[in-house]
Amino acid sequence: MAAKTIMIQGTASNSGKSILTAALCRIFKQDGYRVAPFKSQNMALNSYITADGLEMGRAQVMQAEAAGIAPDVRMNPILLKPTSDVGSQVILCGKAIGNRTAKEYWSDKKALRPFIQQAFDSLANDYDIIVIEGAGSPAEINLKQDDLVNMGMAKMAHAPVLLVGDIDRGGVFASLYGTVKLLEPDEQDRIQGLIINKFRGDLEILRPGLDDLERLTDKPVIGVVPYAHLDIDDEDSLSERLTAKDSSKAALQIAVIRLPHLSNFTDFASLERMSAVFVRYVDTPKQLDGVDFIIIPGTKSTIDDLKWLRTSGLEAKIQRLHHEGTPVLGICGGYQMMGRHLHDPEGVEGGGSIAGLGLLPTETIFRAQKTTTQATGKILSPGGIFHDLAGVPTIGYEIHMGDTTLLEGAVPFQQLMRGIELVTDGCYAGDAYGTYMHGVLDTPEVLEPLIRALLARKGISASDITVFDPVQYKEEQYDKLADMVRSALDMERIYQILEADYA
Template identity: 65%
Template sequence: MAKCIMIQGTMSGAGKSLLVTALCRIFREDGYRVAPFKSQNMALNSYITKDGLEMGRAQVAQAEAAGKEPDVRMNPILLKPTSDVGSQVIVNGRVLGTYRAGEYFKMKTTLIPDILHAYKSLAAENDIIVIEGAGSPAEINLKADDIVNMGLAKLVDAPVLLVGDINPGGVFAQLYGTIALLEEDERARIAGTVINKFRGDVEILKPGLKMLEELTRVPCLGVVPYTDADIDDEDSLSSRLLTSSHEKVIDIAVIRLPRISNFTDFAPLEEHPALGLRYVNRRDELGNPDMIILPGTKSTMADLRWLRESGLESLILKKADAGTPVLGVCGGYQMLGVSLMDPDGVESGQSLGVVGGCQMNGESIKNSEGVESIQSSGVLDGCQMNGVSIKDSEGVESIQPKSKEASYPSELPGMGLLPVS
């Protein structure tokens, strides 16, 4: 059976994912067979494996560092928020269902066999498993039946490194407070603390490290310098979404929807020397971009209402009428149609008129077996398009054409659009 080590953090964004990635690469270069593991991840930016299964992007980057093909066993549970109080639950790469937070909290321990099966099968194939926690182990309202922090550490008997982020300040309070809120047996699992994202002279930091060790009786095992690592972000905590200006020639404004998903799809644009990408969530931030992008979202109807209520929809329409191209991707593409219907309550059970300009109709439906699908039909850039995005009984999503009929209207009404295939 493989040895293991677990990285937990004082909060989200402390740097757990990057440190796990680094350890995977270090152990691999030292000649060990190593794999990452995170029992439960919450993210809207996900990855589809070669088997058509869905997992968190952080574990994909970690797998690459370990020299392994991404495998859903590395992330057996993925939560994709659909609202402020609910998420789609994906188990072993397949959709289990959509649950409110309270419902999931009550049933999550039933997923422990899935977690342990994934972990043990990886452990049987590797020398070392590097485990990542989630958020903070000191969320005392969530500690009962924990399956991702100290609860998981107990299940697999993992020693823990506790990581604090010094960049925003307060790192000593983060580490001391987290340890103080743990149970005695949980504190005993902490092999050491790590201070991450440090800038400056470490000699000035050392007196604080000594005092922290005296207070917690836990050694500080390292201070990691700040690193500007350009790897895929997973959620809306990403600093990438805070980009509001640039100095490049072409200005692209991405609308920062409340439940924006897979925004890392736009990251390659940032690498082009002439393209500047910025994220906008207020009317006064839009300015006069050369292009507007409506990105994907896990909750199309709710984000469409937000777009309308924020006043951005009317402003986007004005820009489009003036000739600014607007590109819709996934949920953003649905917003560019004529209507968006949800008769079976997949999201809200309502129908909405949408931003407009593309002769497309979208409909979220469930069949007799409860399988969700999104159907689209209409005219785009002169071509008749009919298709359906279907999730089968095992949660695997596919796009299936329904017709190849073509018609060629003289022009599309409303918004100016970039051709989309």
């Protein structure tokens, strides 16, 4: 029997669709249902590799975790990874099919509908409930034709819709009213309730506005969700954690370079949760003053972001700080940048060659073939400040287009098992380290000795380091989210909505 469905749409991006979808997944799981998330098309630079080597959006991975199931590429059949202001790499059913401009992608949309329908139908046959997430707003009137992600998706899935507005930004009543009224009558009929999200204050003061909103839209307000102070992986560049901050209270200051095409910043979520650590995302040389450790993260456009490092002055500052003894770690694209040269003979990133930062004795050649795989491994025998990491187990995944060769004097960073293949990964030289592995910083086995080494370098005792189980921590956060949303929404009404026929 096909699953029951419900869809979360929003009045705008960042209205809280992803988190509310995760909350409903968790609530339905707690209530004994087999539940899965679904988003037909996601645009994000944060992605993940499934156990079968397929690429999907990180938001649906988070929602799958909330539902207590393994991530499955059927949950996100189309992923768009922006490469410029007008173009994206298109990931279809987990595999890259090339770059498209917005105009090219728009012309191909009808051809993508069968892939979406097949993924959704297959998923719906395996679960009791599918919670579908929309994208942006359903009232983008220039994009409504051939829509695949909002009302078009709701019709494909025969799904009722809950419309969410963000009150924290202001204008929530106008946003909800205007969105409803810009829709076609049959689309308005599909909306079964309104949700006001990110509320701070006295609900009784808000209540007269809720009554007026119900009267004006003829839609029930089924809940007002408080502003959440929870630690859950959020979506791409809208994340508040990327905002440059400063803190003089933390014993360690760790800088992550905020590249223009920064991807997979979830790599640093566990690091941010460590006691004695403050992670700052920096995009100017001045912000690197006083840092104890520099991380150059992954990027969707390695060569363009390397040029940006150069023109912004960050390259020279990183090189100088490293020369003075500050350790530097590069992950994926950041690892590629740290080498001596990068070559693009196939035009994957525009063609040509460019000098790297020269912190590692490596050379990278970009290839059209994309590496997407999960891996486990162990760190080899790095010298420098992280010598205590030798033999530490690692687990993560790789997403990159390019092969990196170690030159004379280079030492591999770790040994990996990719399926049944034993390979080396990354490079170590002095206090410079590089790896292709996303998630390498996710485990306490890696984080604890790393933080201890950085603290010892400053002469600080590491006795009070908090080591936690990241899996258990996430489970606690999802339960807190579910408790908060359950108490804020009329769940009895939501279950009634689930039972109705919206064909």
